[in-house]
Amino acid sequence: MADFPAVARQPHSAYWRSLGDKAVASPNERLVLDLIWRRRAASRADLVRATGLTAQSIMRLVDELIERQLLRMGDPLPRGGRGKPSPAIEIAPDFAYTVGVSIGTDSVSTALIDMGGKVLQQTYVAVRDFDANGLVTLLRKQINDYVRKYKLREERLFGVGVGITGFFVGDGARVNPPLPLERLALIDLETLLTRELALPVWLDNDGTVAAVGESLLGAGRWAANFVYLYFSHGLGGGVVVDGRVVRGSHGNAGEVAAMLPMQKLERPTLEQLRSMLEDDGIAFPDIGEMLASFDPNWLACDRWTRQARRALSLIASAAAALIDPDAIVFGGRIPYPLAQRLIDEITIDNLARRGRGRPEPRLVPAEAPSDTAAIGAALLPFKECLFG
Template structure:
């Protein structure tokens, strides 16, 4: 592992826009607190290998700047009770957006990882400027309803369905989002929304959301299957997103031969129509979803060979600890898939390769919007760029 020193740092480390953020060493501590939860100075010293006085040198400015809070000591057995340090949620927040073919979801995520102001609306107009006006209204209403201080907004993260074409923030989304295709979304959306924005594929940011607030709290390596109008996903390796050369790692749909069924929710919506139950869009289908409907059985029968192939390919190439079923997939349907999915894993000398667990997402809410909201917060407070650890001066 690389090492950095617990050396001097400025009392206020400012971004160009004047908002507070954290130095590289401070980010490591804040990331630990994000993953471990409230911890004592002794806990942080043990986890980082730093002496207690070095921890204090790092912690005190963070407390003064309002990024950390220190609770009253709690007695735990013999000896002097230890005070717990925790991230101060009110210090900063970010907006996370999930832009889908039929709807847009939004959350506010504070510095401590708490979700506020979640809301979802049908996308009234897919043209970018009208959509941005709708989104801006959603943001303003969410901030007001949550009672947040707008000056503490770090930025806006946006997950958009589609894959990158290798040119900045230009995505190639499905036909239903044609106005969003092949244009510099980072520049367009930043100007339209009046804030700095971070753009990524919806599967990638959903995986990041799972890493920050779901399975990632207990597992550092997993693959994430993203079910929506399309099908994709993301990969988390050693707690960090594995995005690939062009940002398209996790495009699991491409594993399937062209004539194999795609296991997406749009195909499920059409299958409901075959069984005499029509929905105008996914939003309507998912509002009162019935996992026991005969259409679900038909969809599963068609899609399980595809899901088995994808899971087996992930299992063989990535060897993750788990494969998470998420996106817009209802938990009741995820549970049915868990029961039926299987790996290609022949025995040798009576042994099979250790396989990944298949589990539903542990995120309560829109994982894409939550993951998107983590992007600005990671950039400002948590991402130390190389997963550095400390060493003494």
């Protein structure tokens, strides 16, 4: 692979721009690419109506993006009435590929996707107590395996997105993860991985990257504004406003567990559920093993749901008041039946006036494919440079 120089935390757009116009899209190009990506296909007339740009501007933008191989012409779109069908304009999926990485307390999962959003392969490796050297060795192997298996050309591998559980501290480049990831704590992991993998790397917390995945592949298709709750070893999340993920001043927007009063309400986490199961004599070494054997009929699920009700009702009420979102999405590693059970228990504080309360967000299980953090991480390079 090419020897890419190390880069600091935020300037990837400038870095890619230095590689040439093919790597970064202008604001109007982003608008067009994002619309086509979400719709899967569109005509020039569709783009004129959706963007408000002139037909001449759309024709020029589309022609240039086709010439740069980011778009391609597809089969004619069906249409009602008379007249010749318009050719479909589509994302060119083989323009670029990215690898997404999700670093959890008990595992590392990776995903390879093309620019059309198709997940070509996902790989899950159960690991515990690993350090930066072990992580680099594992990721090199995974990336090289993907390159060989799919015969990827070097210049088509756009970059690597990484999601890790924890929050950012200091200059926003160092993650403070839970205790099981002690040996990755407070390291400038993005710069280290960029250097060691010889590829540009985007790093964010797992809740934010999962929200990116949900915005492009799940509820974000109908909800421009949503709060994403990420259930795993801890409780995190992400915030999407007008289709774009909000990171905040320090990269910690969406840290929903911080809303809970200390010492008064326990954080409803999957690690807490694992502990409750252990009290019932059902022991698992980690969350991954628990989820692999998940049974919605476990008595601990009922106790966990009842105990989580107050905390999650508080978080949902605060999110509804602060963000006024279309939806609150229950995702991360939580199984769908358990997410639905939580949703049925939650109440949003909404004092009526003149017999009417505020419009409330929909509470929904995550709609994006499983392992959203790895897929969302894979989408980070595209989101940064080309979409949205």
